[in-house]
Amino acid sequence: MGGTAMDGSLWTRPRSSSARCAVATMMRLSGPKVFLDCCWPKSSAESSWSNNCCNSKPLRPTAYLDGLRGFAAFLVYIHHHQLWAHGAANYANAAVFENAFGWRGLFHLATVPGIRNFFTGGHMAVAVFYVISGYVLSAKPLALIQGEEYGKLADNLGSAFFRRWFRLYMPLLITTLVYVTSWHVFGFWNPVCEPKDTLREELWNWYVEFKNFSYLFKEGPVWVSYNTHLWSIPLEMRGSMITFIACLSLSRASTTKRLISQVLLMIYFIYIVDGFYGALFIAGMMQCDLDLLSKRSDGSFPRWLRRAERYKVFIYYHFFAISMWLAGVPSQTADVMDLRGNPGWYWMSFLKPQAVLDPKWFYLFFAANMLVACTPRLGWLKRFFESRFCQFLGRISFSLYLVHGPILATVGDRLYHAVGYVRPFAESQEHMAPWTNILPLPKVGPMGMELAFLAPHVILLPLTFWVAHVATRTVDEPAVRFSNWLYKKTLPSRLGVAFLVDGLGTLGRDLASRVYGEQDDTGLCERVCWFILALYYMYIQHLMGVFRSILETVGI
Structure with a gap:
């Protein structure tokens, strides 16, 4: 067992800081705020990309761990898509990804040590x-x-x-x-x-x-x-x-x-x-x-x-x-x-x-x-x-891990069939027939970076990021808050007594300080009244302390 955001400026970033602030303001003023808050990224590690320009916050000392975890989750996404698509075209191709450079005389850029981690780094992740x-x-x-x-x-x-x-x-x-x-x-x-x-x-x-x-x-x-x-x-x-x-x-x-x-x-x-x-x-x-x-x-x-x-x-x-x-x-x-x-x-x-x-x-x-x-x-x-x-990846990393599989199996499978990656299973070919080869693309380019493989990610990548962000805002973060709330609900009521005792003690000391106040216009009778009131609160505090000790003794 903790991003930065992705809004329109991720793809077309404004040239100046003031321009980015203007875009951020326009986004906040356009459309229902609740919809934007729930369905659009808002971070800098926690606020939106554009808000980060206007009101940036210093990163935590361990922010690099958030980023490392997020990038690792992204590698899991890439790994599963590589194996799904290339396993559809030819199972032997998927096996190439999972073996070393030169395995069975096959030499691909995607299997070169170091480089291969960007294609099949899911296990390492x-x-x-x-x-x-x-x-x-x-x-x-x-x-x-x-x-x-x-x-x-x-x-x-x-x-x-x-x-x-x-x-x-x-x-x-x-x-x-x-x-x-x-x-x-x-x-x-x-x-x-x-x-x-x-x-x-x-x-x-x-x-x-x-x-x-x-x-x-x-x-x-x-x-x-x-x-x-x-x-x-x-x-x-x-x-x-x-x-x-x-x-x-x-x-x-x-x-x-x-x-x-x-x-x-x-x-x-x-x-x-x-x-x-x-x-x-x-x-x-x-x-x-x-x-x-x-x-x-x-x-x-x-x-x-x-x-x-x-x-x-x-x-x-x-x-x-x-x-x-x-x-x-x-x-x-x-x-x-x-x-x-x-x-x-x-x-x-x-x-x-x-x-x-x-x-x-x-x-x-x-x-x-x-x-x-x-x-x-x-x-x-x-x-x-x-x-x-x-x-940004760090903030959505857990949700990205949770949702990328269902999106791959539903939207991704259909898009891969549409561009020519047909899974070699009779049932799959039967159900995916309406999608098969709708827009066949050539499988040109180095293995793992073919045109037919990259094209579906014009849709899949932003869709997966967006769904992961929505899941973070509506599922992941509320789960964290719920667990904190539930734990606090299990704490014993005697903690409330402790807080009351401390509060009464503070009030009593404040009243007592008035007795010895430095105001010259305070009359003797008034000081005596404050003194009696302070003693009363001190007495109440003492009784509450005794009550707390009894509760602790009996284990309540």
Whole structure:
């Protein structure tokens, strides 16, 4: 487990700051405000692109993580579209994307190490999601641990535990429900899963799938047939719990032993059991711990890391290069022998530990860690992820992840059929016959950048961004507010008593100060009255304090 906006100025940006302000003003004054607020981007990290010019706000210190997460979500979008379209034209083409440069004598620009991440970087993106979540979720608890504020730590972790399920699963529940009902309401064919005969049967099947999918301790595959791209959400939930538990269990440990424990946890999750997501979350937690320690002047930051800072440019550029290479690990299958058959990966395949069932996650563990670590230390890379476009992607990243699959399976499938990418399935060809080759385009250009592939994205890309933005405003952000509201509703009523006691105490002290006021025109009788009133409020405060102690004693 946090953009910049995209309005008309994304495509035709005004030349001057004053012109951009004028456009922003005209947009606010034209049309119903509610419609614009709900259906048009409004950010700078949170406000609209045009508003950002008029009233810009400084970026948060971790804004680069928002941008990195957003760009990673964009890579997931690209990855799935590449495989869908090229798998339709020829399944072997889709396999080329998932294998190394030179596999079976095939050489394409889209498979060159480093470059391939812009075409099939979706796997790397998920690993980056987990590292970022481990970093962000542990930031506040670790700050409290380092400050030895254990009472506040308990409150923070209690709130985080409570809110996490709602934060992750409420947007998923709503978006899948809308998708499930859509093909019954509008009567269109859905290529993802076999529709039920009636809406009632569909809703029951959806309910059964969702309740099992959202169960933290569910065994077996973590798939929901209505949107298979969401398999990573249950692992996100489990990784979040691992992070919270690690923060709590290591809260009293010394700095050195806490860091050693984090290393041991990563070794456990990646080398002893198949828990790659746990290792990625703990890695993010450790990076956050080190970043916070580096800002302290008490000598708690490891000395050997402090001494290595003089070589940081050399180190982090190598981290970046290695991460880009490892991010392109061949991932067509989970068979290590297939990995071994890819050029450049024969010897690397022997590094895979026995515990990891899918080899790619072992290599992506190191790739994602290195990328997240080097991003704030390489100025040009940090500036890119702090750019308006990446900040916008960061704000809509979760919704983009949720909605890009349904849009691909409905609008995207039809547009790809229209330009000539026909899926090789009899049922698909039957239902998509009215759309097939409406506007056939030549498949010219490098693989992954063919004209026929790029043309549909003139519609698909802005449509997906817009739907993701609407989902962010109407589903994702309200889910965050709802989880906060619900948690506050569960707090005991005695907190209200505490607030009342504090309020009465303040009032009593104010009244008492009037007794000893410096105003010369205050008469003796008036001062006596103020004094009696102050004593009365002090007495009430004392009674309320006794009442609070009784409540705490009996555990109410």
